[in-house]
Amino acid sequence: MEKTFGIIKPNAVQKNLIGKILTLIEESGLKVVEARMETLTKPQAEGFYAEHKERPFFGSLVNFMTSGPVLLFVLEGNNAVENYRKLMGATDPAKAAPGTIRKLYADSLEANSVHGSDSTASAAREVAYFFGDK
Numbered sequence: 001m002e003k004t005f006g007i008i009k010p011n012a013v014q015k016n017l018i019g020k021i022l023t024l025i026e027e028s029g030l031k032v033v034e035a036r037m038e039t040l041t042k043p044q045a046e047g048f049y050a051e052h053k054e055r056p057f058f059g060s061l062v063n064f065m066t067s068g069p070v071l072l073f074v075l076e077g078n079n080a081v082e083n084y085r086k087l088m089g090a091t092d093p094a095k096a097a098p099g100t101i102r103k104l105y106a107d108s109l110e111a112n113s114v115h116g117s118d119s120t121a122s123a124a125r126e127v128a129y130f131f132g133d134k
């Protein structure tokens with residue numbers, strides 16, 4: 001069993017898409033083993049996305065990710081990292097495959113509705129970042 005980390009981003013929470021997105025995740029066979037809803041602070045979002053801090057979109061991304069509540073969660077399952085990434089689809093919704101979460105529910109490249117860890121190493125860091133206090 002492998003774990004991965006995900007976020008339902010502010011645009012999707014605002015549009016009442018939590019249920020639809022979690023349904024897709026659960027129907028794919030992944031299990032939600034931790035979840036917490038909160039509005040991220042700027043330092044929390046900056047730390048989480050630290051690897052992107054030199055990218056031109058960093059400031060806008062941090063503003064967007066702190067613009068409203070998000071759902072933080074941990075998933076468990078076989079090949080959870082890869083399977084959840086496939087279910088999300090490409091980062092850019094214009095390139096996402098039909099039936100993927102981002103194809104169905106993203107509003108833009110930035111407001112792409114969901115985040116997911118991109119490797120098992122990222123998953124370990126990201127799970128610890130938000131759920132490491134227990």
Ligand code: CMP
Nearest residue numbers: 052057061091109110111112114115116
């Ligand atoms: P996420 O998977 O959370 O990882 C980084 C986020 O930055 C990405 O989803 C998008 O929300 C956002 N983003 C904005 N512009 C870009 C870009 N050009 N390339 C990658 N990510 C971008």
